Amino acid sequence: MCSLYILIIQIKKSVYMKKSYLSLLLLLGSFHFLSLQAQNTVNASVYFDADRSELTVEARKVLDHLAPALMAAADYQIELEAFTDNRGTASYNQELAAARAATVKEYLEQKGLIAQKTNIRNWGEQKALQLTDEGRQKDRRVDVAIIAFTFENLWELRDRLSANTDQITTIDQYREETITAAKGTIVVVPANAFVFEDGTSPKGKVEVIIHEAYDPAAFIMHNLTTTSNGQILQTGGMVSITAQSEGKALRLAEGMELTVAIPNGGNFDPNMELFYARPVASGGVDWKPAGQKFRRTLKPARAELKIDPELGERIAAIQVPEYPKPALPAYKGQMPPEPKMPVAPYKPRAPKKPEWEVIQKMFAPSGNVAKMNKKAAKKAQNYYQEQTEHYVRDSAKYVQLLERYEKNMAGFEKAKLKYAADHRNWEEELQARLTSIAMYQRALRLHCYSKALAKALKTQAKNIQKYAVYSNLYWGLDDLAAEQSHGMMVMAGFSSDPKKNAKVHGNLYESLIGVKVIDQYPRYQKVNQLVYQSLPADTSGKDISRMLAATGLRSLSDSLQAELKEKNLLNTQDASAQKAMLGSYIASVSQLGWINCDRFYNDPAEKMQVVINEAEDATLYAICSDIKAMLPLYPNERGQYVAQGLPKGKKVTIIGIKLQDGMAQYAQKEMLVGDKAPEMAYQAMPLKELKTELRKLSI
Template identity: 25%
Template sequence: MVEPMADHSSFFRFIFKNALRNERPCSTGLLRPLPSPLKPFVMYKNALLLMFLVLCGSLSLQAQEQETSIVYFALDSDVLSPDARQQLDGLLETIGQLDRWKLDVRAHTDATGTDQYNEALAQRRAAAVRTYLTERDLPTDLVSISTFGEHRPAESNVTETGRQRNRRVEIDLYHWPLHSLNDLIGGLNENGGQFFSFASDQSVAITGADGTTVWIPSDIFVHADGRTAHGDIQLEMREAYTYADMIAQSLSTHSGDRILETGGMVYLEARLGEEQLQLREGGELVISMPTESTLPDMQLFTGATDANGNLQDWNPTGQGFKTNKMATLRIADPPAMPDVRTGMTFFKEDLSGEPIEPAKPRAPVYPSEPKRESIQYNPGFFKKLVMGRKKIEAREEAIYAQKVEQYEARLERYPELLAAHELEMERYESKMDRYREEMLAYEAGLKAQWKAHQQRQREKYKEAYELAEVKYRRTLEAYEAYKAKKIADYEAAVEQGAVDQRSLNEYFFTVNKMGWINCDRFYNIAASEKEPLMVMDDDEQEERVFILFKERRSALNTIRKKDHYTTLSVPRGMEVRVIGLKVKDGRPLLAIREVTVGEIDQIELEYEPRRLSEIRETMASLD
């Protein structure tokens, strides 16, 4: 649930117009809701996934398997024979062992009779099969029907044998077996993430399905480069208060080698489009986590992740919880410091008068002596026949003599050109010296233009800030009066016993980073009174083994060794449940064993096949 928190003008109006009225606080942080509350966009991940899969005609992203059953009918009949009923009973037995499946029923007839009659007969045969299945508790929404009459024969209708095989209903069973342990763990994670959408410039209070509430100030999210995020923020929340949640999300309650007792774990992630956001420097969220009764020494822990973002450990922050009456009262955010945006004026330099760099003179090229062998005269084919070889050679000699004459003339003139070039270079160096001086003066002028522009911007900002500061101080005075009245009303309500007890049984924290957070306390036991558990594993199949404490809300993942799973050291004499999960031949297996730490050196687990829904029910019963 996303609820808007009042802008400051709304609660100021309340102070001055309703100071004597006894308004009931609402969960948004307002004294009363806005006339047009923000419509939340709230979805659960696997609800979105299910919608997508149904639209695609699929129930899972995993590879499907298919089995086909065929039942046959007598001529002109839609009555199920004993053999057909027996075959459908076998199909029902198979489905009873599956978690994810669907049926596609396709009905056919032979070519006896008219097309219209056969279509109606096929519909009655399909209905007979569906009725038989659904009367035995098969969900109707997972059974689809198609009828084809006589138009898709399996064999020729010329013979009686062929016609008999065409009087049929084909039943395709599609199912999605579990191929890995990750498939099983993902199937247990029914709740998944909850998604909320709200405007970045609005303060909101968000409440999750399990009761977690997060108060989010306006403009608190920033991009990776520190820029304030503007637009519709998408926030994901995951809650883990039960053992089922912890197992489904593979969460463990330990900090280093010390066991924790948890009051709940919550994951928060904010995005703008595809970009993940973070909290601005100095920004904080207020979060409340529900509890039946608060426990002493609870504090805030933050999740430590590896390079792939996987949760590895919990780091203590030292921040103890508060039964924060300020948060309980849903008091609106204090007015923010002035955020003055004067609008940067575009700076355009005056580029007139920019010096032009002089062109560098080109040096003369030393003449290249012609080579006789490079001179070739190539007349056309017919002309070449008329001239003959001697005339062609004579023409080449004439061309060569002309090129030699040109070469000698260029060679004679080259010293003169070289001397002229040297004079040009002297004048060029003089021009370049003047150009460099002019460029220094020109660049100094550009810097002076920029400094003047900056000074004008500073003066403009200072003037706007001073006006905003005066307004802010007036606003802050009104806010303090509003808060004092709320606190006084709250204290009076406590004395009269009119305060909801649940609001006093919540852990309140301030959070300055996104990701996983945990409300925990250390379970302090001397090292001499603890020992690790060893859960044996004698097969090659991957397993997931969890240790759940019965007396305290603590859950530990285990570490796979060569032939067993082991844990951190656990208090001796503690009663725990050992939960094992694995997948074999596409079927989920579950093992549960209750043990007392220290009484058994090596714990053996007995796995039994269970349906995914049965495992979910078992997990829900562990708390």
């Protein structure tokens, strides 16, 4: 049976939720609230008896108040600074401060807080300021600084989920190195494998950074799915490999390849292929076949072919029709400022008529009118007469102010109507501009790819005698065209990172929308989501596939690979060499970044859509355990999210994650594919608990 999960990630605003969470922090008595942004800092101090590191009753009360607030936060970091007074030796006081900090940390751990989120600094007597017994009590303390994080958007949540997942290994650039990652991935790095973007070699140590994704929790953290141009893939695992030196990114030198072994538990599927990640506009990835099957041996057999020189000439002669370059959207300058809501006029308050009984009590001893003497009565009478005159004067003025207020209110109501119309028109213009940019980007992608494909054909024709070219002609051509096309798109102002897309200086988002609108308009993300929901289906990926297929090189590439395979079979290792085979999927990797060990999913059973009713901004995934696949769900114009091609009648577990005022919310329901989607019941969940729930998902 197919066990299918659907993950929903969305962003939702609720003033009540924010007020409730901030109130919880403010209730911590002596704590000082410093910030109302995505990072809130609260300070407290825990005091100790002389020469002691045990917590006092009062200290426990402070920490008891503190722990629930942190457990309710989306995420947190704790900073402890430990101090002593100036009595005793410096070394003894350093040890005493360390013991006090450890006591606080251990107590917070007992309350359920995570030890790895706590940093400690021991000052000992270095900052002791007091010389009296009373003053020294203030020096015997541990200061606790709590940084409570909230999430402004999905990117921040995912960044925190994936924090501390880097596996960094420092290697010697000048010799072959073998790296074994935490979950069993093996990476063999040849000597002199890396260069900087400008082609120069690093002189110092090289850091290789590995991320492993073998379960849904890791897929979600890194926003990975298993589809290739709309087709479902069955995954054997995903791995990201990058490198840096001196803080700068590296790439593989020309002709260099890494050998990567992905563990398979001894279950080798000969149909598994290597795929490279290709970023998509939603921030996820689409997987592109590398034209290479995974093998069992660490060292591949290397058969060489004799290539007819005329083959290069035939490839160079292939013509690629150039897609027309789209015209820039016809807007001048950035979005005008957002219309401002008119301010309601101040309503005057009617003057209060003085009351003789109240004034008498004001001048009477202890408010007892019976005990008031003649002098006090005279003062009360004079004050009452004075206040009555003020009341008459103020009443006349109030009538005038009230008439003015009513006139101003009439103008305010008209101004509100005008504001509503102006703001509606302003937002419609914003939506129209975003639509123009999105359509321009689609058309520009096709134009750039067609130009890049023509150049890539010339390059491949020139290098057709090289093994790296003829052994993977078709997909190698696509790789080269995609790389050149990506460079053209970046030059045009479209970054492959959607988080940076709107912030790159000079691009259309900056010039036609403006960073101020993008950063400060509260509904910007919602409007942008509406734009993508209203756009026609993006067919540029299929158009590019047709462009590539039109070169006619697929059959030639397949025949070359078949010839290589036949020659490799003649060189198969003997039985004794089979013992050296690893229980892994092994491939030669020529690109840094994410790779995937997958096969295309082919099942003749009836397929159906999974439709989730969700009118709010959301990101959805569908996870099917028995076929080891995770699909994205895409929004339509009817307030729904849809995944295609899932088995009818199979059990589905719907997992929902969303943001509500910076706090993660989680829900889980079950259904069958084809049934009406159930209502989701969400509960607030700190990051620690959210990770625990995600790790329960299986694939």
